[in-house]
Amino acid sequence: MDNVIRRRTIGARVARFSLYAVLILAALFYLMPLVVMLITSVKPLEEITPGTLLSLPREPTLAPWVKAWGEACTGMRCEGVGGYFYNSIAIVVPAVLISTAIGALNGYALTKWRFKGSELVFALMLFGCFIPFQVVLLPMAQTLGWLGLSSSRAGLILVHVVFGIAFTTLFFRNFYVAVPTELISAAKLDGAGFFRIFWRILLPVSAPIVVVSVIWQFTQIWNDFLFGVAFSAHDTQPVTVALNNLVNTSTGAKEYNVDMAAAMIAALPTLVVYVLAGKYFVRGLTAGSVKG
Amino acid sequence: MKPASTPAARPGVIVPRAGRPSPAARFQDWLPRLVLSPSIAISLFFVYGFMLWTFILSLTSSRMLPSYEFVGFAQYARLMTSDRWWVASTNLVVFGGLFVAICLVLGLLLAILLDQRIRQEGALRTLYLYPMALSFIVTGVVWKWLLNPGLGIQAMVRGWGFENFRFDWLVDPDMAVYTLVIAAVWQASGFVMALFLAGLRGIDDSILKAAQLDGASLPRIYWRVVIPCLRPVVFSAVMILSHIAIKSFDLVVALTGGGPGYASDLPATFMYAHAFTRAQIGLGSASAMLMLGGVLAILVPYLYSELRSRRHG
Numbered sequence: 039m040d041n042v043i044r045r046r047t048i049g050a051r052v053a054r055f056s057l058y059a060v061l062i063l064a065a066l067f068y069l070m071p072l073v074v075m076l077i078t079s080v081k082p083l084e085e086i087t088p089g090t091l092l093s094l095p096r097e098p099t100l101a102p103w104v105k106a107w108g109e110a111c112t113g114m115r116c117e118g119v120g121g122y123f124y125n126s127i128a129i130v131v132p133a134v135l136i137s138t139a140i141g142a143l144n145g146y147a148l149t150k151w152r153f154k155g156s157e158l159v160f161a162l163m164l165f166g167c168f169i170p171f172q173v174v175l176l177p178m179a180q181t182l183g184w185l186g187l188s189s190s191r192a193g194l195i196l197v198h199v200v201f202g203i204a205f206t207t208l209f210f211r212n213f214y215v216a217v218p219t220e221l222i223s224a225a226k227l228d229g230a231g232f233f234r235i236f237w238r239i240l241l242p243v244s245a246p247i248v249v250v251s252v253i254w255q256f257t258q259i260w261n262d263f264l265f266g267v268a269f270s271a272h273d274t275q276p277v278t279v280a281l282n283n284l285v286n287t288s289t290g291a292k293e294y295n296v297d298m299a300a301a302m303i304a305a306l307p308t309l310v311v312y313v314l315a316g317k318y319f320v321r322g323l324t325a326g327s328v329k330g
Numbered sequence: 331m332k333p334a335s336t337p338a339a340r341p342g343v344i345v346p347r348a349g350r351p352s353p354a355a356r357f358q359d360w361l362p363r364l365v366l367s368p369s370i371a372i373s374l375f376f377v378y379g380f381m382l383w384t385f386i387l388s389l390t391s392s393r394m395l396p397s398y399e400f401v402g403f404a405q406y407a408r409l410m411t412s413d414r415w416w417v418a419s420t421n422l423v424v425f426g427g428l429f430v431a432i433c434l435v436l437g438l439l440l441a442i443l444l445d446q447r448i449r450q451e452g453a454l455r456t457l458y459l460y461p462m463a464l465s466f467i468v469t470g471v472v473w474k475w476l477l478n479p480g481l482g483i484q485a486m487v488r489g490w491g492f493e494n495f496r497f498d499w500l501v502d503p504d505m506a507v508y509t510l511v512i513a514a515v516w517q518a519s520g521f522v523m524a525l526f527l528a529g530l531r532g533i534d535d536s537i538l539k540a541a542q543l544d545g546a547s548l549p550r551i552y553w554r555v556v557i558p559c560l561r562p563v564v565f566s567a568v569m570i571l572s573h574i575a576i577k578s579f580d581l582v583v584a585l586t587g588g589g590p591g592y593a594s595d596l597p598a599t600f601m602y603a604h605a606f607t608r609a610q611i612g613l614g615s616a617s618a619m620l621m622l623g624g625v626l627a628i629l630v631p632y633l634y635s636e637l638r639s640r641r642h643g
Binding site for chain 1: 358361362363365366368369370372373374376377379380381383384387396440443444446448454456457458459460461462463464465466467468469471472473474475476481482483485486489516520524573576577579580583584587597598601602605606611614615617618619621622624625629
């Protein structure tokens, strides 16, 4: 009897051990590229060729970061990715705020002021989440030209707002559907208007979904490359485009450490957001996919 | 016709209707529609109008600039005889199929393992998921470095003493498309894990208890009871992943550049190259329309089943 129990616990222990081993191996697989990126970005160039991916720098240096930020060549110019980082901020901040505000109002109107055809309107807008953007690129380029917004930051903001509101409307609509209607009906009977009800009743409970929407839009727009490369010029490019140019610029010796530092710079904002607000990030990712 | 003032009124709540509504009240009724109208207009113009516009362009002989000289479906016929388009489409099937399949298997496996009351579950979950926060450009740049035969993984393993180790897929025309699979799986499988984990947590414990009382072994319970419960999650995950696969553009640009030659082109890079750099707007538009067709082929069955289950559930 005793024997059986002991054997079982040993078996269970082995199982438990292999379980953790597999999970940790998987963690290493996901972690390895980030670690390599970080190690390489602080290695002097002379240590890269003789060393290997995982060998630690003997004389760690921040010079590659400095160079990536302010001196490295991205195509014809050699001013680093710093300026493009600011471009990204200048595009992302207004685009996120505007698309979230519009999405909130849309979601509110679609759920609390239903009218004939409001479901159809929602379905119509939702489709915008699914189209491959290649199908709008050429007309968009021409339209931006007509509007006088070709290759401008304002043009990119417009593009991101236009194709972002489908998602933000979806988030807010699904969130507001669950807010009880009784309060709003009562407020309507009391004569409160559309905006007053939104401001006083809906907005105060919207904090979680605002965070989800802001984070989702922030990561989407920050990480965008397609619109950035199609609709920007040298001085309005977002950082993802600049990073790609930097890596593909071949003048002199290839500076892998600078490439990695630039990649870290481009990745840091979304990584920081993910670490600080991972819960909301996951909720945004799953909002459209898991029923609720 | 019903007046527009009844929408949110619950049955039983009496809406006062004293004669003709005042102009202010009527304005309030129309306000929600007014608020929605810019978005509706945007959607009609920028989504539906642009789709139509691209379709029209695909019927023209446009090269460098859009022209409206119609040539029927000649651009589609050209696509069908274009070797590069076939390479791109075949690559999408290979890349998309492997990407979706591996993400599902890996995601499900990790989710099941993580669901065994693991210590530090939160930390592990964070590690599995963080690549999803990165830009595909960053992912491409990093994996290009890792897969670089001279300095990356191949060199490292050779340095450990395995002199004949070969891992040069990045520069091998037959294998380059698989490097896209590796990088994309790295980026998205953690997300699939999160989807499955949420699904697992949603399964009623009593079902599992009952199966255990029946004496079923753990793998059997998972195979026969748990995984069938996750069917809707599998469905959503397949939808999202194939959508990512069809839209994949940045990853190809950053990791392989479509090369060597055009060996690892995908339809998204094909479209961009022809419409924006090779002055073949007509052909590029035709390829964009086929991409849209591909998305619809996945989307329509998904939406159909979604609507059905909502009606029945």
